Amino acid sequence: MTKDETSRRAFIRTGSAVAMATMAGAALPVSAASEPRIKWRLVSSFPTTLDVIHGGIEQIGRRVKELTDGKFEISVFPAGEIVPGYQVLDAVQQGTVECGVTCGFYYLGKLPALVFDTCLPFGMTPRQQDAWMSYGGGLELMRELYGQFGVLQFPCGGTGAQMGGWFRSEIKGAEDLKGLRIRTPGFVSEVYARLGAVPQQIAHSDVYSSLEKGTLDAVEIIGPHDDEKLGLWKAAKFYYSPGVLELDAQLSFIVNKSRWDSLPPSYQAAIATASAESRSRMIAKYDAVNIAALRRLLANGVKLRYWPEDVVKAMYKATGDLLREKAQADPLFAKVHKNWEDFRSSQSLWSSINDAAAEHYVMTLAKTSGK
Numbered sequence: 001m002t003k004d005e006t007s008r009r010a011f012i013r014t015g016s017a018v019a020m021a022t023m024a025g026a027a028l029p030v031s032a033a034s035e036p037r038i039k040w041r042l043v044s045s046f047p048t049t050l051d052v053i054h055g056g057i058e059q060i061g062r063r064v065k066e067l068t069d070g071k072f073e074i075s076v077f078p079a080g081e082i083v084p085g086y087q088v089l090d091a092v093q094q095g096t097v098e099c100g101v102t103c104g105f106y107y108l109g110k111l112p113a114l115v116f117d118t119c120l121p122f123g124m125t126p127r128q129q130d131a132w133m134s135y136g137g138g139l140e141l142m143r144e145l146y147g148q149f150g151v152l153q154f155p156c157g158g159t160g161a162q163m164g165g166w167f168r169s170e171i172k173g174a175e176d177l178k179g180l181r182i183r184t185p186g187f188v189s190e191v192y193a194r195l196g197a198v199p200q201q202i203a204h205s206d207v208y209s210s211l212e213k214g215t216l217d218a219v220e221i222i223g224p225h226d227d228e229k230l231g232l233w234k235a236a237k238f239y240y241s242p243g244v245l246e247l248d249a250q251l252s253f254i255v256n257k258s259r260w261d262s263l264p265p266s267y268q269a270a271i272a273t274a275s276a277e278s279r280s281r282m283i284a285k286y287d288a289v290n291i292a293a294l295r296r297l298l299a300n301g302v303k304l305r306y307w308p309e310d311v312v313k314a315m316y317k318a319t320g321d322l323l324r325e326k327a328q329a330d331p332l333f334a335k336v337h338k339n340w341e342d343f344r345s346s347q348s349l350w351s352s353i354n355d356a357a358a359e360h361y362v363m364t365l366a367k368t369s370g371k
Contacts, residue, residue: 035264040074040098045085045106047204048078050226052289053251056157056282057101060253063274064267072267074099085203092254093149099255099271101156104142105186110149112326113333115187116340117142117153117252121245121319126158126283128347129248136343141336142252150257154275157251157282160290164240164307165220166211166232171240171305174314182218183207187322188245194318204230211235222249223286224293233302240305244312251282 042061046053054076061074077097079085088100089107104117116138124132132138133155146153165184171177178196189199202210210216212235219236221227223243233239253275260268298304307315327334351357 035068035071035266037071038073038263038267040072040259041082042074042076043082043088043091043097043100044076044078045088045100045102046079047085049229050204050222051229052225052282052285053157053159054078056251056278056285059281060101060156060271060274060278063277064270067270067273068267072263072270079203080205086201089149089151089254092151092256095256095259097256098259099253101251101253103186103249103251104145104153108186111145111332112330113145113336116336117145117250118186119246119249120187120323120340121191122316123247124344124347125351126160126248126250128344128351129158129250130155130279131347132340132343137339138343141339145332145336146254147257151254152257152260154253154255154272155250156253156275156278158279158286159222159246159249160283160286161223162220162243162246162249163223163227164243164245165218166227166236167218167238167240168211168214168236169217170238170303171308171311173308174310177311177314180217181215182220183210183216184220184245188220190322191245191315191318194322195314208232208235220245223290224297225286225289228293228297233297233300237301237303238305239297239302240307242306244307245315248283250279253278 042057044054044057046057048054058076061076064072064074082097083091085102086106088102089110091097092100104114105119107114119129123129129138133142139155142153165182167180169176174195177192180192180197181200182192182197183200183202184192185201189201192199200210200216202216204221207216207219207221208231211219211232219232221230221232227233227239253271255271263271294304323337327337
């Protein structure tokens, strides 16, 4: 084993140990009396209008400061203030800033396997994703991927299941997707392209105006809370569910490796703790606020629709075809996909036996009893 390989593996193990401790709920008190004062900058891929995400990122900075007795400060800059939202990884890799919060699937052009750091269509729920990261080898694999860019990754947020998106016209079958100009990110764009749609990569700040002017036919952002704040319901009335293409979108805190290595261990622990807390709190907040927002949207004339069966089947087939093709062309993608798929299969089986089956009974009984 070369010296570089030994160093790389030590780097992955060190970061994994800290993150795994926090994911398991370990308390990591920090005594910072003798530690240095440090100020870092964090760039985000998200605007302030996505207040749950932006608020969660700001909470990371506050918690790090609290855990270090005010000696370690991380200032948060939303998308566009220092670098565009889709250039966060570049900024952290190059040392323009020390750290950032982003989604791996924004960088498929650099490394396709980074999609597993965020989500895949027909993939895993937040709980299942956390289980894979903590106990299924996911975190180690993601550390290996990000290590190629000289950065370390910590799961730090999530959206839960997202909605299918907003459409100016009703989707009655898979044929209606052909020629559709839709704003959607990453791997999901490739699925839509397979179905004949024309995916667009447009910043969050420009989505509403594009939809209103008719230069877009459809938009997929996150879910009711964020979509309401962006005003998308004013430009498109058909709102599709369920979010089979994104059962969760995991956010990641990424930090420049050399800057990480320069931190005292207590400050490293503070980052790991704050990131793990943010992951849990962000998903919980989305669950809390989305239903109230959906009720308001429906009261404003939004037409909630479920995907036609042939659309879901077409999406599922396109996803499977793309995954197989990418695995055949890219050994690293194949390695991560094999691990991910094996874990997902076991989780789906467990859910069908217990959680999902129980939830089905609860919802069915609640409907029949009128409560």
